[in-house]
Amino acid sequence: MTFSFDKQIERRNTRAVKWDLVKALYGSEDVLPMWVADMDFEVPPAVKDALTERAKHGVFGYTFTDNALQDTITDWLEYKHDWKVKSASIQYSPGVIATLHMAIQTFTEKGDKVLIQTPVYPPFYEIVKSHDRELVKSQLIVKENKYEIDFEDFESKLQQGVRAFILCNPHNPVGRVWTQAELEKIVALCKKYHVLILADEIHADLVYQPNKHIPIAKIDEDMEDQIITCMSPTKTFNLAGLQVSYAIVPDKQKRDALEKTFHKQGMHILNTMGITALDAAYNSGREWLEHLIGQLQTNIDYVDNAFANHPKVNVFRPEGTYLIWLDFRELELSQDELKEFLQKEAKVGLNDGASFGEEGSGFMRMNIACPLEIVKEGTTRIIDALKK
Incomplete structure (x- = not known):
């Protein structure tokens, strides 16, 4: 069976923490959310079917x-x-x-x-x-x-x-x-x-x-x-x-x-x-997971390669998870300045590295569990902002 991980599913107005809290957390609706650790992919078809059938039963x-x-x-x-x-x-x-x-x-x-x-x-x-x-x-x-x-x-x-x-x-x-x-x-x-x-x-x-x-x-x-x-x-x-x-x-x-x-x-x-x-x-869900791993690997490769020519950002390539730890310390910005730069200049919402402890100061966490086009958009926004 083939599975598609390039479908962009509209999650706004579903009470999605990742998407519906963007303005409250980042101050603007046009910030691209790549933070909280859930995926923008549909669940395996078997899971969707099982939940649908259970819902049809009508008694919970x-x-x-x-x-x-x-x-x-x-x-x-x-x-x-x-x-x-x-x-x-x-x-x-x-x-x-x-x-x-x-x-x-x-x-x-x-x-x-x-x-x-x-x-x-x-x-x-x-x-x-x-x-x-x-x-x-x-x-x-x-x-x-x-x-x-x-x-x-x-x-x-x-x-x-x-x-x-x-x-x-x-x-x-x-x-x-x-x-x-x-x-x-x-x-x-x-x-x-x-x-x-x-x-x-x-x-x-x-x-x-x-x-x-x-x-x-x-x-x-x-x-x-x-x-x-x-x-x-x-x-x-x-x-x-x-x-x-x-x-x-x-x-x-x-x-x-x-x-x-x-x-x-x-x-x-x-x-x-x-x-x-x-x-x-x-x-x-075993076959679906195998395909998912392949898609996540592709997304990680893209981010790693995109930042390779930008020495101001160092990518810690993950061995597991769909989260990438990005090192922005070469920019020599305070943590507040770094957050403001990403939110206001790059228009990308990442997890604040300092929230993981003082050792995370100068870092940000990026969630790449989304269609490749979104990964490309978020990465490009950061790179374009760095060029400016």
Whole structure:
């Protein structure tokens, strides 16, 4: 089957965060939005058909998850990541960030230290601070235009009494897909210092050759019970608005404790349409995803090549995700000046690099999960503004 990713779908007036909040966020309707991490592509036909049929039924009462849905998830994880997961280890959730919030509440106490690697997805900061935990940061370092883990710093931070570490893999925003060797070092150090690993692997399915996503829970069987892995079909198949995800929690005691916290917050049932979409996507979306990866690769190639002749912008080519980390530091602008330049001169709405932490100052994040013509338009607007 062939799939088209060049269709420009009008998303305005659908309450789309990405498109309908442009004026409120960027001050003008003519700014091209390339920011929030959802796609401008239609979902796989099988998902659209399944949701349509479910809507035709006309009754949307309470919906439960069953063994068939568990099998769908375990089959997907084995197919996509060669990861054999016991169905009993699955914990459902409306979202990965919700699960991380619940895990911090469940497995740490007020004042406990929680480690993150910066720059990183902005909600990670809120997850730690909103529960009165102490935020500990280990800054990623750049070597040969590629972000790496500073393991000396990482270990020194763990030595300070860190209780939990939130891993982002593939990493948002820098686009790294951590290698087997890197993951082995992480696991060994967390094992040494008895640190719980909370892994956000929501972009796991969106990885480009020759890179390969390896669930960190596969690294060491002895550490499996000290790892909670958060995953979802929402980034993969553009289902973010349906709020459906799951965590893999092998240790029954931890799983029961986490489930208890979810129930305390009244979060114990999934969205009916979310269940329908997950089931259809994982069962019938494999070929569509292969084509999507090809389209995203084409879009990344275009951005990388377009900026190659413009030394004022450095592209960190992503190994995974559909997000490109752009380095504008050669422009020697303050962060406010950089934002104003992109909004008012280039007329492109990107994510503010500083929102990912102070280490993101001078950077911006670009979402390229849209038809190539939009990618070309946004890139051209930036380049033309730079020429001026």
